[in-house]
Amino acid sequence: MDAQSTDVVPGTLDMLILKTLSLAPLHAFGIARRVEQISRGVFKVNAGSLLVALQRLERAGWLDAEWRETENNRQGRFYSLTRAGRKQLELETAAWERRVSAMSRLLRAEA
């Protein structure tokens, strides 16, 4: 396995899923792949966590899910962002950016 790859930063999996789905509806495997691609292989998504998270987000009303044909003619469960999900993504993104900028200020000050 790639020595550079690491598990998703704790607490950010939801945000990553929402972000990924804001681009296009995808099934679970597609989401995992997309996260890895976009992060250039830095983040690796654990399949179990991903499936549980999807279930949870759907239950929270941020995702819609439907069974659809995949690109290779298989039935896959496709998730898409709901309006509430979009709002949640904005909230989480804003919160994250605040945290990141605070963190980097702190680290710079330390140095």
Added chain:
Amino acid sequence: MLRALRRGVAALLFPARADRQADAEVRHFVDQRVRELMRDGLSHADARRQATIEIGNVTATREEVRASGWEHSTDLLIGDTRYALRRLRRDPVFTIVASVTLAIGIGAATAIFSAVNPVLFRALPYPGGERLVTIADRGPAGATVEPTYGSYEELLGRSRSFELLSATDTWRPALTGTDEPERLAGQRVTAEFFRTLGVMPAVGRAFDTAEDLPGAARVVVLSDRLLQRRFGGDASLVGGWITLGGEPFRVIGVMPKAFVDVLAPATDVWAPMQAARRAPPNSREWGHHYRIVGRLRPGVDLEAAQRDLDVIASNGRVEFPRPAWASLQNGVLARGLLEDVTAGARPSLIAIIGAAAVLLLIACVNVANLLLARSGRRRTEFALRAALGAGGTRLVRQLLTESVILAFIGGVMGFAVAQAGVGVLVALSPPGLPRVESIRVDGAAFAFGLLVTTVVGVGVGLLPALSASRADVRSGVQSTSRTATGGRSAAGAVLVVSEVALALMLLVGAGLLLRSLDRLFSEAPGFNAPRLLTMQVVNAGSEGQGNEEQLLYYEQVLTAVRGVPGVTDAAFTSQLPMSGDIDGFGFVSAAFPERQVGEDGSASRYAVTADYVRVMGIPLLRGRLLNASDNAGATQAILISESLASSVFGQRDPLGQRMRFGPDADGTRPWGTVVGVVGNVKQQWLGSNATNAFYVSAAQWRWVDAVRSLVVRTSGDPAAMTAPVVRAVWSVNRNKPITRIATMEDMIARSAPTRRFASVVYSAFAIAALLLAAVGLYGVISARVAERTREIGIRTALGATRHDIVRGVLANGLLLTGTGVVIGAAGASATSRLLETLLYGVTRADPTTYAAVIGLLGGVAALACWAPARRAAAVDPAITLRSD
């Protein structure tokens, strides 16, 4: 939100579909990964293996996916409940014993607290009831004596502590003019009585001051109960007339349904007192038969009122002259009304509360014990489930579910027990127990009992789960760990010892009470009780008649009754021993005019027909009996009891001594002469020492008693003579009510109601406690035998005989019992103080009781250990040794 709910419900209702979806999604994910890996060049088999490893345990993942919804915990709860029910069903002995134990504990405690709470502790059903007080006179020995109306008048005129002060007097008028003649329970009350209690009639009005004057019009207020029972609940009766004691009374009011006169709970009619003001000393108004109830002024407390009354009592005023027997020289006593009306019942009720608390405690201990023993049997099960991946919280949750279900079953059964128990208690309760009608199952008490037992059950039930989640899984699965086993039996032993000790305490209490009753009822009453039939005959409508007419009526009744076949003799008396009648009078003797004797300086008055003493079988010790020549014209002839003779006249010959009784004592009437001394008779109850009494011919008493007891000596079973005797009485006049029909032996049996009540309840509790202790002992010894099967097998293999094994197990059980007995005996000797006032003829430390109770407990304990001992002896060494 709505969507979450909808999905959850869908998942709950169609678990298979939700499962299929989650499954399909996992499968899809794996397939995709396999495809990807194959593209990277792996073989299909390798790719599948790799993908499967990556996704981890598919089942676990699927479980996790499923567990993320809210419906999952509901689902678990249903599963837990199902599992718990299955477990409980599979262990029916445990389930039945545990829930019955809970039911007994919760039920008994709830019933007792429900019964006792309103009687002893709840405020009186009157507005500002805590400001109501009663005032009683005090006798020479400090005993309370009912006050006189004369004293009431003086207190009313002089005391400044009361907003309202009223007096009451017992009145038993006969209701006639409707279907059956009936003797009612009534009260004569002063005009402000209802205002003093603070409750006014629901229909009509209360008495006004003018109606309370002597000679005023006859008016009554009825209870709602009487209106319903005799007048069809027709409130238009108010303003109408009813016939009481042969006189027309105008009904002016009906009290509210909820009203109860706690001074006399059975009261159905109230009439104005209409007492003479400033009556002469020889009048009825100076008799000790009234009660005084007052409402304290705001800001005046009981102590202040008592001080006020003390000053009045010790400083007489010329304008309020007092006769010798109402001189208030021993002071008067003010008591809170609640304290006054519950004083008689208090000791037995408190003892019973104690017993109920002990029983509840035993039930808790027993449930703890049962759960502990059961947890021993389930160690392997828990270890196995932990090994299969059940988390600590899951195990705890599951046990919690089991405990709660058990508590629920026990609670439901306990409620039924409480419901039945309250009914039994009310039925058994001594007559005159205040506020019996307000007894019902108390929700708070029930909740308390349920809570206590459940908390104990849950707490103990959790132990095995905690130890299973902590313990090394492997050792649990493989065998029972020896150290844990030891700890558990130690806990079990402690519980059994405490159970035995608590049971012994109850058994000692029950034993002492039963022996007291036994002693009490073996006391001689002072007359010949068997084959004696008694009843009260009310000469209703006699108010307008002269004395001769009334006496004639009673003579005619006696003649008719004597003519009944099977009747040997009959007589009338103004009051009857053992019946609850109380009629005492003060007295003076010419020889010792200053001598006051007895607790309250009074002697029981028996105004009788000449044959009474002979019919009752009271022995004549000296002198002569009364006879027909002791009539209205002759000097009053007096028989006195032995105790009265010796306390008044000491060594002197009582015969020929001159005495005056009651209203005659003031000296305006001629002296009576003592003509005979008869044996002592127990008037109130068999344990009574107050046997001072005098007997005079009814013809020589100042008034004719309108209510008299007929005593009939029969040749056969007295109860069988009831109907012919009643017919004979009514053959003279069908309009006279007959009440309180009972054989003398029945009356004696009922004469100690409080003691009987306490001993019945105590015995029931003690038996329950004994059974629970036996169950506990059986459980612990069985568990020990089961744990030691291997050891027993080895010992048998090494040559121990069946006898040795049985003896070992029995010794084990009896050691526990013995320890419990020692502790319990110490506890019993400390707590039996509560029972002291209820004991008769036995001391608290009565060795016979202790010996009998310990013997009984030991026997039951031996029986409880016998079965497990037999089981131990039947252990086949070969099988045991191989099985492990």
